[in-house]
Amino acid sequence: MNEDFIHCWNEILVPKWNRFRHLLSGNGGIHSELAYPHFGFRVGDKVLDIGCGYGETCLDIGRMVTDAGVVLGLDCTEAFLADANRERDQAGLRQVRYELGDAQTHALPSEYFDVVFSRFGVMFFESVVMALRNAHRALKPGGTVCLIVWRTIKDNPCWGGAKEIALKYLPPPGDQAKTCGPGPFSMADEETVRAMLKVAGFTQVELFRRIDAEICVGTSVEEAIDYQILVGPSGEIVREAGPEGQKQLPLIRAELGALMQAPRRADGSVWMPSSTWAIMARKS
Numbered sequence: 312m313n314e315d316f317i318h319c320w321n322e323i324l325v326p327k328w329n330r331f332r333h334l335l336s337g338n339g340g341i342h343s344e345l346a347y348p349h350f351g352f353r354v355g356d357k358v359l360d361i362g363c364g365y366g367e368t369c370l371d372i373g374r375m376v377t378d379a380g381v382v383l384g385l386d387c388t389e390a391f392l393a394d395a396n397r398e399r400d401q402a403g404l405r406q407v408r409y410e411l412g413d414a415q416t417h418a419l420p421s422e423y424f425d426v427v428f429s430r431f432g433v434m435f436f437e438s439v440v441m442a443l444r445n446a447h448r449a450l451k452p453g454g455t456v457c458l459i460v461w462r463t464i465k466d467n468p469c470w471g472g473a474k475e476i477a478l479k480y481l482p483p484p485g486d487q488a489k490t491c492g493p494g495p496f497s498m499a500d501e502e503t504v505r506a507m508l509k510v511a512g513f514t515q516v517e518l519f520r521r522i523d524a525e526i527c528v529g530t531s532v533e534e535a536i537d538y539q540i541l542v543g544p545s546g547e548i549v550r551e552a553g554p555e556g557q558k559q560l561p562l563i564r565a566e567l568g569a570l571m572q573a574p575r576r577a578d579g580s581v582w583m584p585s586s587t588w589a590i591m592a593r594k595s
């Protein structure tokens with residue numbers, strides 16, 4: 312199953328992510344800038360970033376740990392890492408490097424890293440616990456795992472509003488849907504995440520902080536509509552509905568257009584509320 316998820320990232324999602332990278336990474340950046348001060352990266356830290364995507368957070372962290380530290384970005388999507396390598400070279404951050412692999416099984420040096428970090432990565436792994444266990448082994452005693460994950464879809468109108476509209480016209484994706492993993496909201500429940508961390512070996516959870524921020528869902532209403540049709544929960548519903556999804560598109564687009572009018576700013580961009588957890592747990 313994990314291979315199916317990895318295939319989905321490489322074959323289906325890359326073109327969509329490339330098209331909307333300015334929104335996806337820009338919004339990720341809003342949340343990571345708010346979370347970094349809680350995580351307290353130190354000069355000289357060795358950091359593993361799991362599910363690092365294009366590696367923007369690796370570059371941020373690389374600057375925080377300086378060239379006295381090390382950042383290893385790990386991701387299963389080749390195309391993201393090709394961009395990440397190019398951008399790392401442009402930034403001249405030799406302390407940052409990338410490896411292609413599955414975070415659940417990738418061979419990592421044991422007790423080497425001070426911090427394992429992930430922004431919006433872990434929720435897409437087939438077994439978060441397996442990946443967290445792998446990370447736990449790679450951490451030095453006293454090291455931390457620092458995660459940024461979405462809170463519930465109810466707390467994220469930036470995704471939830473469009474999903475409700477899509478579901479008015481189309482069925483939810485079935486059991487056989489081509490999906491990129493358990494999904495963005497799979498780590499929204501605090502109790503469940505605390506249990507996952509415990510099972511993976513983390514006994515001390517030191518931070519569970521809610522972070523709320525308005526994020527940009529389109530630089531224009533047209534782009535905001537395209538964004539919701541192609542990515543996120545509504546994008547998955549439309550994609551999985553096949554020809555029926557295409558048939559219903561004019562009605563869905565019209566409703567999305569109405570939804571995007573109210574949160575439109577003076578420059579035409581559309582901003583909606585979003586909410587994440589910043590989580591930190593320590594290895595004893």
Ligand SMILES: C[S@@+](CC[C@H](N)C(=O)[O-])C[C@H]1O[C@@H](n2cnc3c(N)ncnc32)[C@H](O)[C@@H]1O
Nearest residue numbers: 320339362363364386387388413414430431432
């Ligand atoms: C939502 S993206 C987040 C990317 C990046 N961390 C960010 O915040 O922009 C999830 C990432 O996890 C990666 N991914 C999914 N499953 C993975 C796995 N089993 N092992 C490693 N990476 C994985 C995907 O390729 C994708 O880059």
